[in-house]
Amino acid sequence: MTTKASHRPLLSRLRTIALLVPLALPALSGCGGAAPTCGPSDSSCLRVLFVGNSYTYVNDLPGTLASLAQAGGHTVQTDSLASGGATLADHIADPATTPKLDAVKWDFVVLQEQSEIPSIEASRAYTMYPAVRTLVEMIRQRGETPILFVTWAHRDGLPDNGMPDYESMQQSIDRGYLAIAAELLAPVAPVGVTWFVVRRQNPDIGLWQDDGSHPSTAGTYLGACVFYAAIFRQSPEGLGFTDGLSTATAAVLQKAAAVNVLSDPAQWWLP
Numbered sequence: 001m002t003t004k005a006s007h008r009p010l011l012s013r014l015r016t017i018a019l020l021v022p023l024a025l026p027a028l029s030g031c032g033g034a035a036p037t038c039g040p041s042d043s044s045c046l047r048v049l050f051v052g053n054s055y056t057y058v059n060d061l062p063g064t065l066a067s068l069a070q071a072g073g074h075t076v077q078t079d080s081l082a083s084g085g086a087t088l089a090d091h092i093a094d095p096a097t098t099p100k101l102d103a104v105k106w107d108f109v110v111l112q113e114q115s116e117i118p119s120i121e122a123s124r125a126y127t128m129y130p131a132v133r134t135l136v137e138m139i140r141q142r143g144e145t146p147i148l149f150v151t152w153a154h155r156d157g158l159p160d161n162g163m164p165d166y167e168s169m170q171q172s173i174d175r176g177y178l179a180i181a182a183e184l185l186a187p188v189a190p191v192g193v194t195w196f197v198v199r200r201q202n203p204d205i206g207l208w209q210d211d212g213s214h215p216s217t218a219g220t221y222l223g224a225c226v227f228y229a230a231i232f233r234q235s236p237e238g239l240g241f242t243d244g245l246s247t248a249t250a251a252v253l254q255k256a257a258a259v260n261v262l263s264d265p266a267q268w269w270l271p
Contacts, residue, residue: 038077038104046231047104050080051091051135052112055151057082058209059220061227064243068224071241074232079103087114088131101142108231109139110189112149115213118176119153119169120161132180145271147187147230150177152195152219155212170196181269188268189230191223194260198222202252217243218253225257230270235262 038045048065050056062078069076081091081100088111091097101109111132117123132148139146153169163169173192181188195207207219215223221243225236235258242250261268 038075042075045075045077046107047077048079048108048110048227048231049100049106050078050082050110050112050149051088051097052080052082052110052149053086053114054082054084054214055115056080056110056112056149058214059217061220061223064220064224065227067241067243068221068228068236068239069232071239072228072232072234072236077104085114087117087127088112088135089127092131092134098138101138101144105142106139106144108145108147109135110147110149110227111135112151113177115151115154116158116161118151119158119163119172121172121176124176124180128176129180132186133184136184136186145187146184147189147227148177148181149223150174150188150190150192152192152207152215155208166199167196185269187230187270189223189227190260190268191226194226194256195219195222197260198253198256201256205249205252218245218249221245221250222253222257225254226261229257229261230265230268233262233265233270 050062062080066076066078113128117128136146153166157163157165157169206216209216228236236254237258
């Protein structure tokens with residue numbers, strides 16, 4: 001693991017990355033139902049728990065990751081704690097969280113904050129950061145690895161909070177996640193950062209649903225590709241599972257994830 005001092009300044013890193021390249025929804029838990037179950041002595045099977053909200057369960061990101069991993073020759077058991085609009089603070093207060101963390105020995109626990117909080121300085125300082133610190137400590141006490149899920153911005157930004165467009169909101173989200181990652185030396189899955197690259201280079205690929213917030217199938221698939229690259233430190237390029245997307249579209253998303261994650265894994269604090 002690298003140290004905080006070894007990383008480039010935050011704003012410089014964001015500039016380099018850029019050059020490289022709320023609905024009424026039901027609450028769901030355990031949305032990775034199609035994923036396999038690891039045997040008690042199967043050391044080759046990875047267990048991944050997602051803690052988040054609709055950005056996690058819409059289109060079943062955990063299950064998409066498991067299917068992508070299977071195409072790459074890996075076995076991944078996924079599960080989730082995810083309900084519409086939930087914050088990480090809500091998950092700390094939820095009596096289901098501790099039993100879920102204790103249910104099995106998770107290899108990775110993914111932490112996804114509510115979509116707007118990371119972009120608002122006061123909200124992330126007083127709501128997100130204390131929750132992330134608590135959850136990361138809980139995860140590490142169990143010998144598990146936390147991963148921060150950097151989400152994507154709203155298609156039209158957050159004008160009421162001084163972010164008039166997608167780009168300004170995404171930059172603020174990135175700063176929010178990367179600052180707490182640097183403090184805790186916590187690994188990051190840069191989904192939103194990669195989303196920005198794809199949108200700039202391939203604007204014809206629709207990553208949002210019509211609401212401009214939740215992911216399309218392509219958006220969820222991109223997220224799964226980023227997690228694949230981050231967890232396995234391998235490129236998803238050429239994997240046969242495309243989740244119904246065209247081969248050409250899947251190839252673009254696979255390559256974007258590979259380039260953004262694997263060109264410099266240390267910048268994402270990946271172990």
